[in-house]
Amino acid sequence: MQDLEITFLGTGSAVPLPNRGHPSIHLRYSGYRFLWDCGEGTQVQLRRAKLSSLKISHVFITHWHGDHFLGLPGLIQSMNLEGRTKSLVVFGPKGIDEFMPRILELGYYDKTYEVEYWEAKPGILWETEEFTVSAFPVEHGTPAVGYVFQEKPKRKMLEDKLRELGIPRGPLWGELQRGNEIEWEGKIIGPEQVTLEIPGRKIVYTGDTRPCEATIEAAKDADLLIHDATFSHDVLERAKETWHSTAREAGRIAREAGVKQLVLTGFSKRYKDEELVKLWEEARKEFDNVVIARDLEKVVL
Numbered sequence: 001m002q003d004l005e006i007t008f009l010g011t012g013s014a015v016p017l018p019n020r021g022h023p024s025i026h027l028r029y030s031g032y033r034f035l036w037d038c039g040e041g042t043q044v045q046l047r048r049a050k051l052s053s054l055k056i057s058h059v060f061i062t063h064w065h066g067d068h069f070l071g072l073p074g075l076i077q078s079m080n081l082e083g084r085t086k087s088l089v090v091f092g093p094k095g096i097d098e099f100m101p102r103i104l105e106l107g108y109y110d111k112t113y114e115v116e117y118w119e120a121k122p123g124i125l126w127e128t129e130e131f132t133v134s135a136f137p138v139e140h141g142t143p144a145v146g147y148v149f150q151e152k153p154k155r156k157m158l159e160d161k162l163r164e165l166g167i168p169r170g171p172l173w174g175e176l177q178r179g180n181e182i183e184w185e186g187k188i189i190g191p192e193q194v195t196l197e198i199p200g201r202k203i204v205y206t207g208d209t210r211p212c213e214a215t216i217e218a219a220k221d222a223d224l225l226i227h228d229a230t231f232s233h234d235v236l237e238r239a240k241e242t243w244h245s246t247a248r249e250a251g252r253i254a255r256e257a258g259v260k261q262l263v264l265t266g267f268s269k270r271y272k273d274e275e276l277v278k279l280w281e282e283a284r285k286e287f288d289n290v291v292i293a294r295d296l297e298k299v300v301l
């Protein structure tokens, strides 16, 4: 199975702290590398995490609040200095056609590669042979989306069954593995008879949002839900006013979506590191398997 590695580059919110940067998440799967959000300071965090910015092919921005995208101009210009030639693809919600041209026009620098940008409308944005990345709408009082990484299902060959039927290893196995029927000794053999379908892994990131139905739907049975938990529940009114979630609300969403694990992120500066346990305890009232995201920590699935 391919390693799926998630690195939290920044787990703060509007105001960064020395050890809690603006939001950004790096994902690595097989030879692919991409970012979810790119807050200010993302470049330094990539260095600290020993991740190469040049290998990043896509950046997905959840919304156009500065803390989620102001790392982009610097990242794009540094990649020019490093002589990048491969194009970079940026997705973001409505507003991207207004903001990306400005980002690309800032300052003096020589362009060595193309930056393509596209609006992240709900649905699949990027599809490879092995996975898709799609967007879903969230509720943040401004155009905002969350993102879903969905690995495609794989088929494991049931060798005993194949041997029993006398089907020789080779092109026919390949057809079955791709999910196609074959004809063998005058009979039709379906992939379900001789292979086992293993569902792909799913990771969901909400960006900033109030708890919402769209997240429950998008995160159904996900392996990992990374959810906004800016506030504790005693300041629920503040969370509502600013279109964020409390840790307890994030826990409820995780339970209702039936996810395997919940990661809380996007913490307000009002909570010191040692106080984040309070948010963890709060989410645990709703859902068992909760983790607090911390800068430069990794999750490997």
Ligand SMILES: [Zn+2]
Pocket (backbone or CB within 6 Å): 063, 065, 140, 208
């Ligand atoms: Zn925001």
